[in-house]
Amino acid sequence: MNRTAPLITLLGVSLGALTLTGCGAGGPTAAGLASPPSSAPGLPTPQMPSTWSPAPATTAGAPAPATAPAASDSPAPASPTGKPLAGRTIVLDPGHNPGNVAHTTEINRQVDIGNGRKECDTTGTATDAGYTEADYSLDVSHRIRDLLKALGATVLLTQDGDHPWGPCITDRAAFGNAAHADAAISVHGDGGPASGSGFHVIMPAKVVAGKADTTAITAPSHRLGLLVRDSFHTVTGEPYADYIGDQGLDTRDDLGGLNLSGIPKVFIECGNMRNAGDAQRMTDPQWRQRAAQGIADAFTAFLTTTG
Numbered sequence: 001m002n003r004t005a006p007l008i009t010l011l012g013v014s015l016g017a018l019t020l021t022g023c024g025a026g027g028p029t030a031a032g033l034a035s036p037p038s039s040a041p042g043l044p045t046p047q048m049p050s051t052w053s054p055a056p057a058t059t060a061g062a063p064a065p066a067t068a069p070a071a072s073d074s075p076a077p078a079s080p081t082g083k084p085l086a087g088r089t090i091v092l093d094p095g096h097n098p099g100n101v102a103h104t105t106e107i108n109r110q111v112d113i114g115n116g117r118k119e120c121d122t123t124g125t126a127t128d129a130g131y132t133e134a135d136y137s138l139d140v141s142h143r144i145r146d147l148l149k150a151l152g153a154t155v156l157l158t159q160d161g162d163h164p165w166g167p168c169i170t171d172r173a174a175f176g177n178a179a180h181a182d183a184a185i186s187v188h189g190d191g192g193p194a195s196g197s198g199f200h201v202i203m204p205a206k207v208v209a210g211k212a213d214t215t216a217i218t219a220p221s222h223r224l225g226l227l228v229r230d231s232f233h234t235v236t237g238e239p240y241a242d243y244i245g246d247q248g249l250d251t252r253d254d255l256g257g258l259n260l261s262g263i264p265k266v267f268i269e270c271g272n273m274r275n276a277g278d279a280q281r282m283t284d285p286q287w288r289q290r291a292a293q294g295i296a297d298a299f300t301a302f303l304t305t306t307g
């Protein structure tokens, strides 16, 4: 299913001297955008770029192409009792980076997402009070990580406040591929119209173009998306977004983090940080814990059930 250009996420948010750009790197889909030629069909070969190494990297210096970032994190031994996720690997992708605002040149660099070109990364949005999406997404990711590790999972973050900027959306996808993770989620807060509220989950459209081929992940990502939508809604009570998507779900073909993923992956826009009510909730640590619980529950269901 292809949707046309999303209506949100291009709103710039002025925050003092900063300008924060909306998350999801929305805007027109690849139609009409230059699509670089590629002679390499199929999924991209995971490569760690020289400007960025995976968080759990064990070596410094030269990049190690195709080295799974999970290598340093030895798999948990099978422990059926109380550890339903033992042996499973989950990648959490905290959207944006608190340092992006100081590295606009780097993050504005155009990268190849298969069916077009997009900025390497964006700054993300923020509440009126100045709570940034980057801080929100990292905090919630930490909470998800703690919950999933308690269930035995190996949990890897694409960035953990340990990169000066980014990583680029292409590298965020490559990270999960290189880890051969069972599933991934990119955690965001939206920068929609202030009158709109609610959360939504973004699933990958089928994209076969250049470096992108989501054929193998669309179905499992859809299943993951439904589980995240239902669980997040149940645990947080947050309504489905009333300004985008359909019943809390959207499908997009213009997000590099999805286009280039070789593992089941979705995005969640946990709420609209430009909306006063959502902003209030997202600023509350107790609500963020529920948000994390809802997402962690969805991964548990995804990895322990079928169909």
Ligand code: ZN
Pocket (backbone or CB within 6 Å): 022, 023, 024, 025, 095, 096, 124, 125, 133, 187, 188, 189, 190
């Ligand atoms: Zn975002």
